[in-house]
Amino acid sequence: MNPPFYYQIAVDTPAHSAMGGLLSSVLTWSSPSPLSLGAVVRVPLGKRQVLGLVWAECASPHDEKSLAAIKPVAAVLDIGAPLGTAWRALIEFTATYYQRSLGEVAMAALPGQFRILVQKLQDEASQAKIAKRLHGQKAGKPGAQIAATEQGRDHSPRELTPQQQAALTQFAQETRPCLLWGATGSGKTEVYLQAARRVLDNDPLAQVLILVPEINLTPQLEARVQERLGQYACVTLHSGLTPVRRMHNWLASHRGEARIVLGTRMAVFASMPHLRLVVVDEEHDPSFKSQDGARHSARDLAVYRAQREGAPILLGSATPSLETWAACERGRYARLTMPDRMGGAALTALRLVDMRLAPKRSLLSPQLMAAMQERLAAGQQCMVFINRRGYAPILHCGACGWKSACPHCSAYRVFHKRDRSLRCHHCGWAEAVPRACPDCGNLDIAPLGRGTERVEEDLGALLPPGTRVLRIDADSTRAVGSLQQQLAQMHAGEVDVLVGTQMVTKGHDFRRIGLVAALNVDAALFSSDVRAQERLFALLLQAAGRAGRDAAASSAKSPELWVQTEMPEHPLFQALRQHDFERFATQQLTEREQAGLPPFGFHALLRSEAQSQEVAQAYLNAAKEAAADCEASDQVTIYPAVPHSMARVANVERAQMLLESASRPALQHFLTQWQPALHRIKVKGLIRWAVDVDPQSI
Numbered sequence: 001m002n003p004p005f006y007y008q009i010a011v012d013t014p015a016h017s018a019m020g021g022l023l024s025s026v027l028t029w030s031s032p033s034p035l036s037l038g039a040v041v042r043v044p045l046g047k048r049q050v051l052g053l054v055w056a057e058c059a060s061p062h063d064e065k066s067l068a069a070i071k072p073v074a075a076v077l078d079i080g081a082p083l084g085t086a087w088r089a090l091i092e093f094t095a096t097y098y099q100r101s102l103g104e105v106a107m108a109a110l111p112g113q114f115r116i117l118v119q120k121l122q123d124e125a126s127q128a129k130i131a132k133r134l135h136g137q138k139a140g141k142p143g144a145q146i147a148a149t150e151q152g153r154d155h156s157p158r159e160l161t162p163q164q165q166a167a168l169t170q171f172a173q174e175t176r177p178c179l180l181w182g183a184t185g186s187g188k189t190e191v192y193l194q195a196a197r198r199v200l201d202n203d204p205l206a207q208v209l210i211l212v213p214e215i216n217l218t219p220q221l222e223a224r225v226q227e228r229l230g231q232y233a234c235v236t237l238h239s240g241l242t243p244v245r246r247m248h249n250w251l252a253s254h255r256g257e258a259r260i261v262l263g264t265r266m267a268v269f270a271s272m273p274h275l276r277l278v279v280v281d282e283e284h285d286p287s288f289k290s291q292d293g294a295r296h297s298a299r300d301l302a303v304y305r306a307q308r309e310g311a312p313i314l315l316g317s318a319t320p321s322l323e324t325w326a327a328c329e330r331g332r333y334a335r336l337t338m339p340d341r342m343g344g345a346a347l348t349a350l351r352l353v354d355m356r357l358a359p360k361r362s363l364l365s366p367q368l369m370a371a372m373q374e375r376l377a378a379g380q381q382c383m384v385f386i387n388r389r390g391y392a393p394i395l396h397c398g399a400c401g402w403k404s405a406c407p408h409c410s411a412y413r414v415f416h417k418r419d420r421s422l423r424c425h426h427c428g429w430a431e432a433v434p435r436a437c438p439d440c441g442n443l444d445i446a447p448l449g450r451g452t453e454r455v456e457e458d459l460g461a462l463l464p465p466g467t468r469v470l471r472i473d474a475d476s477t478r479a480v481g482s483l484q485q486q487l488a489q490m491h492a493g494e495v496d497v498l499v500g501t502q503m504v505t506k507g508h509d510f511r512r513i514g515l516v517a518a519l520n521v522d523a524a525l526f527s528s529d530v531r532a533q534e535r536l537f538a539l540l541l542q543a544a545g546r547a548g549r550d551a552a553a554s555s556a557k558s559p560e561l562w563v564q565t566e567m568p569e570h571p572l573f574q575a576l577r578q579h580d581f582e583r584f585a586t587q588q589l590t591e592r593e594q595a596g597l598p599p600f601g602f603h604a605l606l607r608s609e610a611q612s613q614e615v616a617q618a619y620l621n622a623a624k625e626a627a628a629d630c631e632a633s634d635q636v637t638i639y640p641a642v643p644h645s646m647a648r649v650a651n652v653e654r655a656q657m658l659l660e661s662a663s664r665p666a667l668q669h670f671l672t673q674w675q676p677a678l679h680r681i682k683v684k685g686l687i688r689w690a691v692d693v694d695p696q697s698i
């Protein structure tokens with residue numbers, strides 16, 4: 001018998017990552033026959049059988065004891081070609097940069113269905129059956145959800161506007177990552193599609209990756225891809241797919257059959273052996289940053305991936321992130337500019353209502369209502385958004401001061417009038433609205449503040465009878481397909497006023513909206529969060545972009561964005577009025593440079609969770625003490641441990657500690673040195689901890 005081969009295999013096992021470090025989750029197994037690097041396998045680990053990825057070949061251990069401890073690989077999952085070098089490099093970079101173990105990142109990047117399938121690999125018969133299941137669905141077969149060529153359909157490119165043509169030409173000549181900075185409605189999508197077409201037409205193997213921030217936007221873009229590039233197979237990857245569908249789409253990409261992969265942040269980990277173009281639409285969107293697991297930024301990884309694989313990358317936005325904007329200013333990225341809206345549509349005008357002058361407690365000012373009525377009379381649609389769902393954020397007793405606090409969180413339960421419930425939006429705790437104040441028995445308990453439901457009700461009362469008001473938020477769209485149906489109603493003109501949370505402001509191409517109103521935005525102006533103003537500016541400019549997309553329809557009166565605020569003199573509004581993102585960005589970047597904030601400084605957070613705030617902070621304090629021994633600690637400022645801004649969720653107390661450095665490499669070096677200590681520290685009652693590199697909000 002030949003001597004066996006030895007491999008290092010990445011597995012996701014918290015127990016083995018306890019010593020910390022990148023390779024802590026890479027362990028050794030043997031195999032009687034050679035295995036490919038990047039092969040997907042099942043290996044025995046303790047009493048369990050787990051999914052693994054062959055990472056590297058290694059030498060046979062010398063001593064008998066460790067040799068005897070090595071077990072053989074149990075089975076190999078036939079996914080066709082193994083996962084390539086480039087894909088593995090992406091995983092390794094992600095794990096290193098975000099301070100996670102290789103195994104955790106690799107297993108999270110593979111389709112979850114692989115875990116189930118490897119357990120079923122028993123004998124040859126089961127192997128054959130599973131191989132058939134994995135490879136049975138070829139492109140174009142029913143159910144494969146891959147667009148097939150449609151005979152006789154016109155997929156010829158659209159005529160571009162001069163600014164689109166200029167952007168496309170410049171993009172073709174650039175070697176740097178490119179920011180496509182285009183006004184809302186300037187036709188960025190057409191530039192993406194034509195850039196994709198160029199790549200796909202010229203190379204029979206080429207694959208294109210398109211990332212979008214919202215799962216809700218995938219059907220819309222998918223339809224356009226089908227319409228314009230229908231001759232090329234396209235698959236989607238997002239959390240709305242069933243695990244089986246996701247696996248098949250993933251495999252279609254891995255085998256190179258899918259030429260276009262369209263998806264949300266998870267799609268950045270798609271295996272694409274012939275990646276030739278990457279597009280990140282709405283690159284500024286916070287949802288590209290994952291809030292669990294490795295907490296990676298899909299946008300940043302897309303840039304890394306494109307550069308490593310030599311693929312051009314196009315980051316599109318009307319309101320770029322300040323990180324991307326600063327990269328353009330420094331010349332690291334190229335900036336392609338499209339200032340004009342398609343068809344000469346007018347830019348949305350800003351109307352500010354000074355709410356200090358409005359009647360007390362009124363939410364919808366008389367001026368706004370008059371303007372809406374005028375639009376409705378002219379046959380236009382209006383959109384109102386408020387970033388709060390439910391009827392009212394708090395239920396309140398005027399007699400004793402009782403408020404609808406959640407017993408499990410540091411938050412109030414929101415009053416939902418439809419089903420007369422009080423629901424916590426953080427932990428889900430819900431109960432029927434009490435008939436009287438639980439503390440004093442007062443029967444007169446009243447809602448405080450407003451959410452989408454109440455705005456919907458108010459509009460119904462204030463607008464002429466017969467006005468059709470539709471509400472779109474997480475509550476109205478719970479049922480499968482309901483969002484698409486509601487959007488279709490809007491597009492068909494069956495709705496006069498759309499009320500919604502910010503989910504309605506993103507990307508949707510409504511044609512008949514003449515007026516958009518933003519309610520209750522002032523909190524962001526006072527927020528201590530570094531990025532609060534950046535996010536508000538982006539939100540308002542995006543919202544403004546929903547209005548007046550159809551030049552012909554808006555020719556009578558230019559489209560308007562109404563903002564009700566108590567601070568109309570705020571500089572953010574002055575820049576917004578001019579649609580002057582550049583001015584806003586310059587002002588924000590100057591402030592951040594002075595304060596050493598991103599993108600001029602670099603942040604990481606150490607987060608901890610425990611039953612009590614004391615324990616959560618004790619862990620952070622111990623970590624801070626251990627930091628002194630780490631290299632590069634003199635280049636990192638560690639701030640005191642503080643409770644999270646939402647300190648308690650579902651009875652778990654959360655704390656965090658901010659780390660700041662003027663140097664990204666120094667911060668990275670320090671974090672790597674710090675890892676083993678973070679794993680070693682034992683604090684009784686600690687539930688979990690995690691490092692968050694480049695956190696979105698602090």
Ligand SMILES: [Zn+2]
Nearest residue numbers: 397400437440
């Ligand atoms: Zn009371």
Ligand SMILES: [Zn+2]
Nearest residue numbers: 406409424427
């Ligand atoms: Zn709660």
